[in-house]
Amino acid sequence: MARKEVYSGSIERIEVMNADDEEDFPWIEEDEYRELYKKMMIARKFDEKAFSLQRRGEISTYAPHKGQEAAQIGSMFALEEDDWMVPSFRETAAFIMRGAPLEKIFQRWMGNANGQKGISEINTLPVAIPVGTQNLHTAGLGMAMSFKEDENAVIGFTGDGSTSEGDFHEALNFAGVYNAHSVFFVQNNQFAISMPREKQTKSETIAQKALAYGIEGIQVDGNDILAVIKATQEALESARNGNPVLIEAVTYRLEDHTTSDDSTRYRDSEEVEEWKEKDPLKRFREYLQEHDIWDDELEAFEEEAKKIVDEAANKALEMEEPEFDELFDYVYADMPDLLADEKEEFKEEVNK
Numbered sequence: 001m002a003r004k005e006v007y008s009g010s011i012e013r014i015e016v017m018n019a020d021d022e023e024d025f026p027w028i029e030e031d032e033y034r035e036l037y038k039k040m041m042i043a044r045k046f047d048e049k050a051f052s053l054q055r056r057g058e059i060s061t062y063a064p065h066k067g068q069e070a071a072q073i074g075s076m077f078a079l080e081e082d083d084w085m086v087p088s089f090r091e092t093a094a095f096i097m098r099g100a101p102l103e104k105i106f107q108r109w110m111g112n113a114n115g116q117k118g119i120s121e122i123n124t125l126p127v128a129i130p131v132g133t134q135n136l137h138t139a140g141l142g143m144a145m146s147f148k149e150d151e152n153a154v155i156g157f158t159g160d161g162s163t164s165e166g167d168f169h170e171a172l173n174f175a176g177v178y179n180a181h182s183v184f185f186v187q188n189n190q191f192a193i194s195m196p197r198e199k200q201t202k203s204e205t206i207a208q209k210a211l212a213y214g215i216e217g218i219q220v221d222g223n224d225i226l227a228v229i230k231a232t233q234e235a236l237e238s239a240r241n242g243n244p245v246l247i248e249a250v251t252y253r254l255e256d257h258t259t260s261d262d263s264t265r266y267r268d269s270e271e272v273e274e275w276k277e278k279d280p281l282k283r284f285r286e287y288l289q290e291h292d293i294w295d296d297e298l299e300a301f302e303e304e305a306k307k308i309v310d311e312a313a314n315k316a317l318e319m320e321e322p323e324f325d326e327l328f329d330y331v332y333a334d335m336p337d338l339l340a341d342e343k344e345e346f347k348e349e350v351n352k
């Protein structure tokens with residue numbers, strides 16, 4: 001009998017802010033550091049505002065991203081205009097970085113479908129709620145880019161829970177086989193609603209799930225915005241060359257799963273407090289202070305961000321609602337006759 005090692009894959013973790021060697025500093029422009037912090041602050045204030053709008057009954061359910069700003073904003077910073085983004089339901093900060101108008105994002109959370117209009121112009125898919133499906137969309141777009149020999153790439157967002165879905169495994173398999181230009185960006189925020197990551201999967205890391213499909217898997221400190229940028233830039237570069245990548249961004253959901261959840265029932269406040277110390281805004285602020293980038297303008301920006309967000313929320317509250325019969329549009333490029341008839345019937349019914 002013989003036993004030989006036939007495969008030895010490994011997973012690396014990327015960190016920047018905690019690394020001892022700083023020789024790379026600065027590797028983005030000073031203005032970019034400032035802009036990133038401002039975007040993170042706007043995203044944080046958006047979360048707070050959306051929460052209060054939900055409590056006032058203007059939003060029915062909201063999924064907060066507090067604690068995940070570095071993962072979302074850092075990865076979007078790495079994305080080029082010609083690339084595509086596939087969001088799931090918690091990607092508000094990513095939408096902000098992608099350039100979606102804040103009032104439109106509020107509008108969508110208010111259940112107004114007009115909030116989804118116009119996002120294809122910023123190469124972004126509409127939000128998909130079914131957990132894991134986003135991976136298939138990411139694989140499909142990336143395969144199309146590969147077939148067409150395009151030079152762009154796609155990044156798709158999901159959570160740790162999605163990696164237990166069949167869709168995730170099918171998507172990674174297809175992406176590998178067809179050299180898709182895809183980056184699968186998993187925000188491991190430690191929970192799928194009340195299910196902790198340890199009970200979700202026996203895998204020690206999410207990133208290692210890539211190895212079974214012959215694609216690269218990397219782990220990154222998801223609360224370190226600079227590490228996220230570095231990891232995503234490298235991954236996108238690989239993907240553009242037909243080598244898909246799975247990124248596991250290790251982070252933490254500081255709030256409830258959604259406004260319908262009560263996380264005190266399934267997790268310790270001590271654990272939450274520990275992660276608050278690793279809050280990505282706090283860490284980035286300290287980094288900017290250490291590197292003499294922090295100044296009075298950034299200090300004052302929290303108030304400014306609040307104003308920007310309040311104004312956008314007020315605009316969203318005044319925006320028009322879609323027409324009822326738009327329910328039938330946007331499903332097919334060319335509407336089939338049967339659906340067109342139903343649309344007419346519906347219109348008559350509504351106008352009675």
Ligand SMILES: Cc1ncc(C[n+]2csc(CCOP(=O)(O)OP(=O)(O)O)c2C)c(N)n1
Binds near residue numbers: 192
């Ligand atoms: C196919 C499917 N099953 C169940 C749900 C209900 N659901 C919504 S979010 C969620 C947990 C998702 O956890 P994870 O993928 O870790 O993402 P997170 O919410 O933590 O960002 C579940 C089970 C759903 N939306 N879709």
